[in-house]
Structures are given as structure tokens and as C-alpha cells.
Amino acid sequence: MISTIKDLNQLIKGMMPVVNPGVYAFVSVPSAEALQSVRVIASVIEDEGYSAVIGESDALSLELPILFRAGWITLTVNSDLQAVGLTATFAGALSKAGISCNVVAGAFHDHIFVPIECTADAMDVLNNMQASVNE
Numbered sequence: 288m289i290s291t292i293k294d295l296n297q298l299i300k301g302m303m304p305v306v307n308p309g310v311y312a313f314v315s316v317p318s319a320e321a322l323q324s325v326r327v328i329a330s331v332i333e334d335e336g337y338s339a340v341i342g343e344s345d346a347l348s349l350e351l352p353i354l355f356r357a358g359w360i361t362l363t364v365n366s367d368l369q370a371v372g373l374t375a376t377f378a379g380a381l382s383k384a385g386i387s388c389n390v391v392a393g394a395f396h397d398h399i400f401v402p403i404e405c406t407a408d409a410m411d412v413l414n415n416m417q418a419s420v421n422e
Contacts, residue, residue, distance in 0.1 A: 289395055291367035298373045299420040301364040304413040310403050312346035313355035313389070314339055325349065328359070329391040329398065340391070340400065357389070358406030360399040360413065368392060377413060384412045 292298050315336045316322060322330075322337070325345035331338050346353050366373055374390055374397065381388045381401070386409050389400040401409040 289365055291365045291370075291395065293367040293370045295370070295372040295376065296420060298364055298366055298370060299376065299417060302377075302413060302417045303363040304360050304399075304410060304417075305363055306406060306410060307359040307361060309359070310343040311340050311357045311359050311400060312343040312351070312353040313357065313400070314341060314346050314351045314353060316351065321349075355389070355400070356403045357400035358403045358409070360401065360406070360409060362397045362399070362413075365395050366392075366397055368394070373397065377416060380412050380416050381409060384408060386412065 292301065311328060315333075315338050317336050319330065319337050322339055322341060325341050328340040328342075330340070340357070340359075343353065343356060362377075377399070378388055378390065386401055386405045388409070391398040391400070399409070
């Protein structure tokens, strides 16, 4: 089993954000079956339909309306699902920089989706946040 971290300072020190290459699209379809032919990065079932994050090229090839074009940043620290404060801390820092974020928690890592045009700026914010704790 992979060891995870709960301590907020240790989480921030070890964030090590990385940008996943590509452009990602938030889409909504009636059901998961509509996306069987593509790689789904994240999804959730809502009353309005099946919301998913997929590659933008897949959304375009399926002629789906794109609700949000995003860059995908992964925090490579092995964060515990019960850790308190990491999301609030980085979301606050991004907010101060005027960058919106949509967060998905994986079993071991947090994934941050930001407006595609803000990806580099978001990385600067996250790297500066990590560096300030490491000083």
C-alpha cells in the first residue's frame, strides 16, 4: 500500500505540481455510454446528466459542446483523502491570482483544472506556494 500524507505543511512542501500535456474539456452527456470511445479523465453523475473531463480533441470529434477548456495540473504528492486544508490553501492562492480552479481528488493525488490560458500562471502560483513553505 502506498503511504499517504495528512500533515498540511508536508503536503505543501511536497506538492510538486506537474502539467499534463494537452487541452481538456468539461462536457455533459446524457449517459456514460456516449463517451465509451474516448478516455474519460474524471466524471460525476448529476441530475442534469453525466459530466466528464475528456481531451478537447475527443470532445470536438464527438461534436460535443465544450463547457470549459482546461489545463490539467496534478499535485504529485501522495495526499491522504482525509487530509485537511490542502485544497483550501491552493484554491485560496489561485483565487488571489484571479485563477479559477476545478479540483478532482484521486485516490492518491489532487488534480486541478484551470482555464487553459492560465495554466502557466497557475503553475507559478503553486510553485511559489511550495517554495514559500520550503524556506
